[in-house]
Amino acid sequence: MASQPFAGVLVPVLTPFTPAGEPDAGRFVAFCRFLLDQGADGLAVFGTTSEANSMAGAERMALLDRLVASGIPAAKLMPGAGACSITEAAQLIRHALGHGCAGVLMLPPFYYKGMSDDGVYDFVAAVIDRVGSAALRMYLYHIPPQTQIPFTLDLVGRLIKAYPNTVVGLKDSSGDWNNTKALCEAYAGSGFAIFPGSEVFLLDGLRAGGVGCITASGNVNVPGIRKVYENWKTPDADRLQAEITLVRKTIQAYPMVPALKRIVAHFHHDPDWAAVRPPMTRLSDAQSAALLADLAKIGFSLGEARREAAE
Amino acid sequence: MASQPFAGVLVPVLTPFTPAGEPDAGRFVAFCRFLLDQGADGLAVFGTTSEANSMAGAERMALLDRLVASGIPAAKLMPGAGACSITEAAQLIRHALGHGCAGVLMLPPFYYKGMSDDGVYDFVAAVIDRVGSAALRMYLYHIPPQTQIPFTLDLVGRLIKAYPNTVVGLKDSSGDWNNTKALCEAYAGSGFAIFPGSEVFLLDGLRAGGVGCITASGNVNVPGIRKVYENWKTPDADRLQAEITLVRKTIQAYPMVPALKRIVAHFHHDPDWAAVRPPMTRLSDAQSAALLADLAKIGFSLGEARREAAE
Numbered sequence: 001m002a003s004q005p006f007a008g009v010l011v012p013v014l015t016p017f018t019p020a021g022e023p024d025a026g027r028f029v030a031f032c033r034f035l036l037d038q039g040a041d042g043l044a045v046f047g048t049t050s051e052a053n054s055m056a057g058a059e060r061m062a063l064l065d066r067l068v069a070s071g072i073p074a075a076k077l078m079p080g081a082g083a084c085s086i087t088e089a090a091q092l093i094r095h096a097l098g099h100g101c102a103g104v105l106m107l108p109p110f111y112y113k114g115m116s117d118d119g120v121y122d123f124v125a126a127v128i129d130r131v132g133s134a135a136l137r138m139y140l141y142h143i144p145p146q147t148q149i150p151f152t153l154d155l156v157g158r159l160i161k162a163y164p165n166t167v168v169g170l171k172d173s174s175g176d177w178n179n180t181k182a183l184c185e186a187y188a189g190s191g192f193a194i195f196p197g198s199e200v201f202l203l204d205g206l207r208a209g210g211v212g213c214i215t216a217s218g219n220v221n222v223p224g225i226r227k228v229y230e231n232w233k234t235p236d237a238d239r240l241q242a243e244i245t246l247v248r249k250t251i252q253a254y255p256m257v258p259a260l261k262r263i264v265a266h267f268h269h270d271p272d273w274a275a276v277r278p279p280m281t282r283l284s285d286a287q288s289a290a291l292l293a294d295l296a297k298i299g300f301s302l303g304e305a306r307r308e309a310a311e
Numbered sequence: 312m313a314s315q316p317f318a319g320v321l322v323p324v325l326t327p328f329t330p331a332g333e334p335d336a337g338r339f340v341a342f343c344r345f346l347l348d349q350g351a352d353g354l355a356v357f358g359t360t361s362e363a364n365s366m367a368g369a370e371r372m373a374l375l376d377r378l379v380a381s382g383i384p385a386a387k388l389m390p391g392a393g394a395c396s397i398t399e400a401a402q403l404i405r406h407a408l409g410h411g412c413a414g415v416l417m418l419p420p421f422y423y424k425g426m427s428d429d430g431v432y433d434f435v436a437a438v439i440d441r442v443g444s445a446a447l448r449m450y451l452y453h454i455p456p457q458t459q460i461p462f463t464l465d466l467v468g469r470l471i472k473a474y475p476n477t478v479v480g481l482k483d484s485s486g487d488w489n490n491t492k493a494l495c496e497a498y499a500g501s502g503f504a505i506f507p508g509s510e511v512f513l514l515d516g517l518r519a520g521g522v523g524c525i526t527a528s529g530n531v532n533v534p535g536i537r538k539v540y541e542n543w544k545t546p547d548a549d550r551l552q553a554e555i556t557l558v559r560k561t562i563q564a565y566p567m568v569p570a571l572k573r574i575v576a577h578f579h580h581d582p583d584w585a586a587v588r589p590p591m592t593r594l595s596d597a598q599s600a601a602l603l604a605d606l607a608k609i610g611f612s613l614g615e616a617r618r619e620a621a622e
């Protein structure tokens with residue numbers, strides 16, 4: 001198994017859009033810098049939470065160009081390479097490697113349903129072969145609620161075996177702890193990096209051999225989640241985990257991406273941040289008010305989090 | 312409602328790949344010409360059956376360039392504009408209109424699940440607005456088994472009302488006759504063109520006010536399906552329908568796209584035609600033999616079909 005560029009708390013960064021619906025590179029760069037300043041260990045830009053699949057490949061690549069040009073270290077970046085074609089996935093990965101990104105997050109092809117493990121294996125293998133770079137560190141992205149196409153336990157093992165220096169980790173957004181646990185039991189021992197896709201499973205994951213988490217709510221709660229990561233072997237760990245679980249469950253009672261954007265808009269005093277790209281829709285005014293009231297009720301404040309991070 | 316450029320038997324054309332996995336423009340052009348010679352009323356290139364979603368937008372556009380350059384009439388073409396981003400969908404549509412294509416087939420965005428009708432409406436509206444052409448004739452593509460995101464009966468009505476000269480028809484690949492029937496009852500009367508996504512529903516669809524079908528098995532059975540279309544008001548209609556339904560059901564007992572490609576490879580004496588792009592996989596040798604035996608048993612021959620078409 002190759003060296004591991006990532007561990008800890010990674011954030012699938014929200015993508016801001018202008019009022020005209022275009023990706024907003026300026027706000028994006030500033031927000032990425034804010035997340036790193038807060039203590040994020042890495043930025044999984046262009047993931048599901050990023051609405052990456054509502055952007056053309058060219059739009060994602062232009063944002064990455066801007067991010068790297070602005071001085072965000074490529075060693076902290078794990079761009080998503082989600083695409084339904086081998087051609088586009090390979091193009092996105094080559095572009096990321098050209099910038100020196102430390103890894104990429106790899107969705108399975110997600111249009112055709114009912115595809116076999118053999119077919120998904122062939123897809124990933126063809127992408128790796130087409131990229132043809134020893135520098136590639138690929139993290140598989142298992143998110144069946146969106147893709148309907150899984151990276152099964154068996155398929156993951158086949159890919160690790162065939163590409164031990166390339167297929168080095170996985171983000172598990174199945175929401176199924178038993179799946180994460182089975183992956184850890186099967187592959188963590190050999191150095192394969194397993195990240196639950198929600199901080200709800202961060203502590204359990206670390207105890208089972210996982211290495212952190214890649215989580216949407218990192219966009220608004222890096223400091224809280226980092227505390228669990230830093231203190232997971234202490235007697236305080238379960239209490240800290242309960243705190244971040246409560247924040248997460250409060251947010252995910254609403255449509256996740258619009259809710260996170262609404263929270264950022266509120267705490268960063270920047271209403272334009274609430275914009276989403278279709279097919280997503282913004283929270284209604286009533287939902288927004290209820291969400292912010294729910295967060296106030298549990299004492300959550302992004303402002304406080306920022307102050308803590310600066311201490 | 313605007314004039315209707317399409318009716319009858321449309322084929323979502325299979326896309327041939329070279330042994331190296333690249334789209335094979337030469338074979339593609341030849342095959343499109345063959346289908347038109349057989350009597351196809353239109354070619355819905357870059358649909359689900361075309362493995363379009365396993366090709367980058369640039370690959371699809373390059374194939375369309377070759378097709379039009381070869382003399383295939385753009386008036387017969389309804390390219391698919393399947394994409395998850397407004398940006399890419401609009402780009403594909405502008406390219407098709409630039410070639411004078413008579414219409415486009417429009418998938419909903421298909422990565423994010425559980426999106427609302429409002430969100431899908433916003434997506435389609437944004438694409439139409441971005442394209443900004445009075446020449447656009449858009450056919451909605453309802454295929455929930457793949458997209459999981461439907462064009463609901465209500466949403467279709469909203470889009471027709473907002474864009475009566477643009478949203479002029481729909482392909483229903485739900486496989487649910489009750490849905491096709493409801494669409495016909497609600498919208499066929501005003502001139503909205505409804506195509507079932509399988510010839511199994513061709514006769515029922517015509518009787519309910521539909522205008523033809525857009526069907527995968529058209530790749531291997533245009534003459535048979537055309538007979539139903541030409542004779543649907545005659546006493547022979549039900550017998551002819553039963554014949555094509557039998558062919559369809561025989562083929563779809565196997566994975567559809569690999570099976571169709573295997574049939575083309577066999578009857579066109581061109582083994583390379585059997586190649587698919589991952590995540591699809593070819594039929595095994597045993598499946599291939601069984602499929603061809605099943606077709607022989609019911610007396611199906613693409614060779615005969617070609618001779619009939621030439622009579």
